[in-house]
Amino acid sequence: MNRIKTLFKEKKDILSIYYTAGYPNLGDTVAIAEELERCGADLLEIGFPYSDPVADGPVIQASSKQALDNGMDLKLLFEQLKDLRKTVSIPVLLMGYVNPMLQFGVENFCKACAEVGVDGCIVPDLPMVEYEDLYAPIFEANGISNIFLVTPQTSPDRIRKIDGLSNGFIYLLSSSATTGQHLNVSEDTEAYFSRIEALKLNNPTIIGFGISSRETFDKACKYAKGAIVGSAFVKSLKADDLQLSIQSFMKTFRP
Amino acid sequence: MSYFVNEKGYYGDFGGAYIPEMLYPNVEELRQNYLKIIDDADFQKEFHQLLKDYVGRPSPLYLAKRLSKKYNANIFLKREDLNHTGAHKINNTIGQILLAERLGKKRIIAETGAGQHGVATATVCALRGLECVVYMGEIDIERQAPNVARMKMLGAKVVPATSGSKTLKDATNEAMRDWINNPVDTHYIIGSVVGPHPYPDMVAIFQSIISEETKKQLIEQTGNDQPDYVLACVGGGSNAMGMFYHFIDDENVKLIAVEAAGKGVDSGFSAATTTLGKEGVLHGSRSILMQTHDGQVVEPHSVSAGLDYPGIGPQHAHLFKTGRGKYVSITDDESLQAGLLLTQMEGIIPAIESAHALAYLEKMTFTGAENVVICLSGRGDKDMDTYMKYFGL
Known part of the structure; x- marks a missing residue:
């Protein structure tokens, strides 16, 4: 069984952490993964940066820009992840926009993921119909899960x-919003989460966008198998004392 | 071969809707409704009434006699500069505001480069009493101050885009982020033939009035609705698509699209997309864009804010790839000289965008019999600062 399926079978209140590859320093990518696993993260989403991240708020825009200025690209990222599985055992996803993936080549991308032990990817602007028609066989042949987003406006059909x-899990957006805003669980949000629960989907769900504190994390876990923390974590990273900044951030979530 | 959009939203290899799920419901709502709404008789009546009484259409097709003599051809100018608000942009914003109303939207957002589309959007919002927010690159706000003032006077909120190159591409990113965060009551009036399907098709349809009128006017003035050449400048490409639209299937009409070479295509300061770009995805569609080996979007340069964009619309990419259109480029210097020439030979101060199309006449040779139509997409009032500085006026 693959790492994502095993995780969702064995754990609840899954804590997934997003960060941008090559930020704050170019060479931090694997060190952050190792420290996050030590501190109790269950799942990692490593962002590959893009110059025009339209679904992201200011924090991830800034980390993406810094990472690009530092010299990050997909070729370098896969080189950095070459020995990932010697030190990191939790599932790892890559998250980014479609254009860098297209320029790298979708087949090359999936093969490189499989080689280094990346379990799946999240590409918000890759349309479902293009994925289905053109890319699903490539993902499947390489054992790479493609994770889709769902928002409160997504129809049941x-x-x-x-x-x-x-093939893995579904990423529930707490609201239609760019990343880095606060989760307000209103009656509408609760109704939406309950609506999703009632659909009895084959795939488990985790909630992302707006999860910045222990309180919002706990709230989200009431409605899903876990939650994703992104902007709040990226914001807390300190270039000059990376390890300590990760440890102190993770203490609130995994005391 | 078809040069128009297919049922999947593609023009050959280009187009589609590469958007995050957050934008899907809005774009899908548009996709399902835009043709139905546009084809409706009431819509057509209201649209054409406003184009006539409010915009001042039809815009003249003017035979520029002194210019014709100089270049040894019959040079016709399609005078979009005489439209209300001073450019072709209003054709599209009138269409989209009527469409937004029929979709029940209460709030309008837009991006703008030169400010012409922002002004055209703020104008129709004032006309119909809708809230209006315009995103504009910080650098463009500085170089297009009169248009910023006009938008504010029209009641729009002008929000500076401070990321990236702080120009049109970044204003577009900010508008898309706004739409993601306001998924229910907001309509995004994209100003060019770019963005996810159905925008490129929808904007082209609204701008196609330019070539529709031109054909009728050519018959009246020359007896033949097919000129030898049609020229227009291309940033994202909306005036060019409007100018080309009804000529695309007339294969003997040569279509020439003029991009901004900036300081020169090899200078590192250019916006000549078809020369410098590769296929990829930008702002929701597969097209040709200026990018690095790793797919990062390259920041363009042009003296003209309206052409300062690293991509072109997907239909242009298709016309380019199939060879139906000829895509060329003109430098900052050449365009400014052409702007001065038109001013002094015909008494018309063109927008620097439009001056790019005029400048290409210098590179063509004629026998005296050819009919050439150039889209004069906008007037130069907004560019007076740039002209004054360049020529030391």
Whole structure:
């Protein structure tokens, strides 16, 4: 069984952490993964940076720009991840935008993921229909899960379709928003989460966007198998004392 | 071969809707409704009434006699500069505001480069009483101050885009982020033939009034609705697509699209997308864009804010790849000289964007019999600062 399936089978209240590869320093990518696993993260989403990240708020825009200025690109990222599986055992996803992936080549991308032990990817602007028509066989041949997003505005029919194409989990957006905003669980949000639960999907769900504190994390875990923390973690990283900044951030979530 | 959009939203290899799930419901709502709404008789009536009484259409097709003599051809100028608000952009914003109303939207957002699309959007929002937010690159805000003032006077909120190159591409990113965060009541009026399907098709349809009128006017003035050449400048490419639209299937009409070479295509300061770009995805569609080996978007340069964009619309990419259109480029210097020439020979001060198309006449040779139509997409009032500095006026 693959690492993602095992995780969702064995654990609840899954804590997934997003960070940008090559930030704050170019060579920090694997060190951050190792420290996060030591501190109790269950799942990692490593962002490959893009110059025009339209789904992201200011924090991830800034980390992406810094990473690009530092010299990060996909070729270097896969080189950095070459020995990932010697020191990191939790599932790892790559997250980024479609254009860098297209320029690298989708097949090359999936093969490189499989070689270094990356379990899946999240590409918000890769449309479902293009994935289904052109890329699903390549992902499947390489054992790479493609994770889709669902928002409060996604129709039940479309959610069913996404469920059918998913192999791992579904990423529930707490609201239609760019990254880095606060989660306000209103009645509407609760109704939306309950609506998703009632669909009894084949894939488990985790909640992302707006999870910045222990309180919002716990709230999200009431409705899903876990939650994703991104901007709040990226913001807390300190270039000159990386390890300590990770440890103190993770203490609130995994005391 | 078809040069128009297919049922999947593609023009050959280009187009599609590469958007995050957050934008899917809005874009899908548009996709399902835009043709139905546009084809509706009430919509058509209201659209054409406003184009006539409010915009001042049809815009003249003017035979520029002194210019014709100089270049040894019959040079016709399609006078989009005479439209209300001073450019072709209003054709599209009138269409989209009527469409937004029919979709029940209460709030309008837009991106703008030169400020012409921002002004055209703020204008129709004032006309119809809708809230208006315009995203504009910080650098463009500085170089297009009169248009910023106009938008504010029209009641729009102008929000500076401070990321990246702080120009049109970044304003577009900010507008998309706004739309993601306001998924229900907001319509995004994209100003060019770019963005996810159906935008390139929808904007082209609204701008196609330019070539529709031109054909009728050519018949009246020359007896033949097919000129030898049609020229227009291309940033994202909306005036060019409007100018080309009804000529695309007339294969003997040569279509020439003029991009901004900036300080020269090899200078590192250019916006000549078809020369410098590769296929990829930008702002929701597969097209040709200026990018690094790793797919990062390269920051463009042009003296003209309206052409300062690293991509072109997907239909242009298709016309380029199939060879139906000829894509060329003109430098900052050449365009400014052409702007001065038109001013002094015909008494028309063109926008620097449009001056790029005029400048290409210098590189063509004629026998005296050819009919040439150039889209004069906008007037030069907004560019007076740049002209004054360049020529020391």
